[in-house]
Amino acid sequence: MTAPVLRADSPQRCDRVAGPGRMAVRAFQSWLVNYRRTWRGTIYSSVLMPVLYLGAMGLGLGTLVNQHGTASLGRVSYLVFLAPGLMAATAMQTAVGESLYPVFSAVKWQQTYQAAAATPLKPGDIFRGHLLFTTMRLTMNMIIFLAIMSVFGAVRSAWVVAAVPVAILTGLAFATPLDAFAVSQKKNDQAFNMIFRFGMIPLFLFSGTFFPVTQLPAWIRPLAYATPLWHGVALCRALSLGTADLAGALGHVAYLAVVAGLGLVAGERSYRRRLHV
Amino acid sequence: MGCPLGVPNYPAGPVNHFELSQALGKVTDVPDPDALIRASGLTKRFGQFTAVDGIDFELRRGEAFGFLGPNGAGKSSTMRMIGCVSPPTGGELTILGLDPVTQGAAIRARLGVVPQEDTLDVELTVRENLLVYGRYFGLSRQVIAERTARLLEFVQLSERANDHVEPLSGGMKRRLTIARSLINEPEILILDEPTTGLDPQARHVVWDRLFRLKQQGVTLILTTHYMDEAEQLCDRLVVMDGGKIAAEGSPRELIDTYSSREVLELRFSTFEHDQAVEKLTAVPADRIEVLADRVLLYVDDGDAAMAGVRGLALEPLTSLVRRSTLEDVFLRLTGRRLEDG
Numbered sequence: 308m309t310a311p312v313l314r315a316d317s318p319q320r321c322d323r324v325a326g327p328g329r330m331a332v333r334a335f336q337s338w339l340v341n342y343r344r345t346w347r348g349t350i351y352s353s354v355l356m357p358v359l360y361l362g363a364m365g366l367g368l369g370t371l372v373n374q375h376g377t378a379s380l381g382r383v384s385y386l387v388f389l390a391p392g393l394m395a396a397t398a399m400q401t402a403v404g405e406s407l408y409p410v411f412s413a414v415k416w417q418q419t420y421q422a423a424a425a426t427p428l429k430p431g432d433i434f435r436g437h438l439l440f441t442t443m444r445l446t447m448n449m450i451i452f453l454a455i456m457s458v459f460g461a462v463r464s465a466w467v468v469a470a471v472p473v474a475i476l477t478g479l480a481f482a483t484p485l486d487a488f489a490v491s492q493k494k495n496d497q498a499f500n501m502i503f504r505f506g507m508i509p510l511f512l513f514s515g516t517f518f519p520v521t522q523l524p525a526w527i528r529p530l531a532y533a534t535p536l537w538h539g540v541a542l543c544r545a546l547s548l549g550t551a552d553l554a555g556a557l558g559h560v561a562y563l564a565v566v567a568g569l570g571l572v573a574g575e576r577s578y579r580r581r582l583h584v
Numbered sequence: 585m586g587c588p589l590g591v592p593n594y595p596a597g598p599v600n601h602f603e604l605s606q607a608l609g610k611v612t613d614v615p616d617p618d619a620l621i622r623a624s625g626l627t628k629r630f631g632q633f634t635a636v637d638g639i640d641f642e643l644r645r646g647e648a649f650g651f652l653g654p655n656g657a658g659k660s661s662t663m664r665m666i667g668c669v670s671p672p673t674g675g676e677l678t679i680l681g682l683d684p685v686t687q688g689a690a691i692r693a694r695l696g697v698v699p700q701e702d703t704l705d706v707e708l709t710v711r712e713n714l715l716v717y718g719r720y721f722g723l724s725r726q727v728i729a730e731r732t733a734r735l736l737e738f739v740q741l742s743e744r745a746n747d748h749v750e751p752l753s754g755g756m757k758r759r760l761t762i763a764r765s766l767i768n769e770p771e772i773l774i775l776d777e778p779t780t781g782l783d784p785q786a787r788h789v790v791w792d793r794l795f796r797l798k799q800q801g802v803t804l805i806l807t808t809h810y811m812d813e814a815e816q817l818c819d820r821l822v823v824m825d826g827g828k829i830a831a832e833g834s835p836r837e838l839i840d841t842y843s844s845r846e847v848l849e850l851r852f853s854t855f856e857h858d859q860a861v862e863k864l865t866a867v868p869a870d871r872i873e874v875l876a877d878r879v880l881l882y883v884d885d886g887d888a889a890m891a892g893v894r895g896l897a898l899e900p901l902t903s904l905v906r907r908s909t910l911e912d913v914f915l916r917l918t919g920r921r922l923e924d925g
Binding site for chain 1: 630664667669670671688689690692693694695697699701703704705706707708712715716717719720721722764768
């Protein structure tokens with residue numbers, strides 16, 4: 308007869324339900340265990356993508372742009388103009404990549420969310436645990452981006468260091484609503500392609516990353532100003548160039564924080580509705 | 585640090601509290617103050633659809649309690665309410681003396697759940713699955729490692745500890761899910777269709793493990809649409825159909841109450857079937873059940889009944905005398921077979 312698998316004395320029983328912060332960390336750890344297997348590949352792409360973009364667009368295309376005159380770029384080279392914008396856009400891409408498919412997979416394909424929901428974790432803990440992981444990935448990618456940007460000589464001010472948290476916040480302004488959306492998808496991932504095609508790609512191209520929004524027709528500009536990415540791009544760029552002013556910076560941060568906050572509320576709700584049916 | 589949950593008491597040995605209460609002549613209708621789960625008028629609605637329609641039951645410490653019924657009977661909805669991942673729409677539900685709506689996390693901390701789908705992380709190893717799950721309960725890595733060794737040995741997966749989950753067989757995944765559900769040393773183990781989708785051999789291995797848990801005094805609550813599973817594992821069960829409880833008792837009690845001692849199963853050729861059914865009414869039986877492909881005669885003595893059938897000059901293609909099962913109970917109570925759903 309084998310020994311009983313359950314014992315009467317259970318030393319850690321009391322720690323099972325903790326405050327929301329610690330519960331979210333428990334959920335975060337599950338993503339970390341998974342990431343241990345895949346981190347190398349993600350580092351390669353985190354390094355490669357900025358190098359390719361800054362090389363091809365910043366240096367390559369940049370020589371043509373610079374010959375044409377840089378007045379509309381704020382009298383800096385195209386590389387210097389592009390790099391901080393690309394930083395914010397990369398944050399958006401990282402957030403989208405960590406939000407849609409990983410969340411849908413956890414709730415639909417693998418149902419690891421349902422497994423977690425059977426434990427002391429509440430749906431909100433599971434949501435915030437994933438956001439912690441997204442924040443970690445954003446932090447890693449933004450630090451890598453800043454390092455590469457510096458190597459390219461695309462930095463004009465030490466304030467660029469502050470662009471890292473701004474870019475992270477930009478990413479979270481996408482991650483929170485997209486998490487909320489992804490977890491609510493019942494049948495399949497079809498909607499994600501629409502988000503990529505009609506959401507992410509237009510934002511990437513027209514939010515001031517590659518050219519100033521002032522180059523857009525006047526009637527379409529308000530649309531660009533309404534997107535979180537434009538605020539991230541504008542503030543990262545101002546910080547990198549050393550032209551940021553306090554009021555403008557606070558305005559951008561406030562806008563991004565409101566969007567991220569609304570996503571936080573939406574996510575709390577949609578995680579609960581999906582996992583506690 | 586104080587312990588907000590209180591210290592639970594595991595029974596010291598394989599004490600079967602249900603048998604104990606039976607021996608003491610306790611009447612089942614009286615509310616048991618020691619009940620781990622108490623439900624009364626428990627209801628779950630999804631929009632206009634009523635999945636669970638006002639059911640009452642109690643789970644006592646140390647017993648194995650089953651919900652037997654076809655697919656769509658409301659078993660899984662009931663399990664999800666007990667698992668505190670589905671707020672009841674109506675009625676009362678108390679688990680471990682706590683309210684599942686306001687104290688769900690504290691209750692879930694003391695439950696083990698084996699869901700219908702394995703919900704394992706197939707990209708991780710066997711060991712990593714237990715690590716991740718144990719961390720959800722706030723267990724230290726050291727405690728998890730120690731329990732993992734014990735649990736994997738129990739479910740006979742020690743050799744696969746460092747293998748990925750993906751290539752494991754269905755039976756192995758199920759056993760891993762059972763091991764995972766025990767990582768927090770739960771007071772109640774909830775199993776939703778524990779062997780659905782497994783081949784017969786794998787089912788028997790799972791049954792054997794669950795039976796051992798039962799012998800160690802673990803309180804089990806399970807759903808199944810297999811009557812043999814219910815007969816093998818459950819001390820007490822309810823037959824569920826259309827969101828309601830149709831009957832309650834031990835497998836033996838249910839069979840004694842709702843069926844005869846023996847059953848004579850007859851199969852006739854298709855063109856003789858209807859004619860034979862008419863003639864068979866002459867055979868003395870408690871009840872005759874006419875299925876699409878068979879006729880069941882509920883009788884005390886199957887061989888005597890068979891002699892009676894021969895006396896009518898009926899020659900069935902096949903005949904079989906067997907004891908009554910829970911399948912017969914279900915047929916009697918609902919007019920349908922379990923597999924029909």
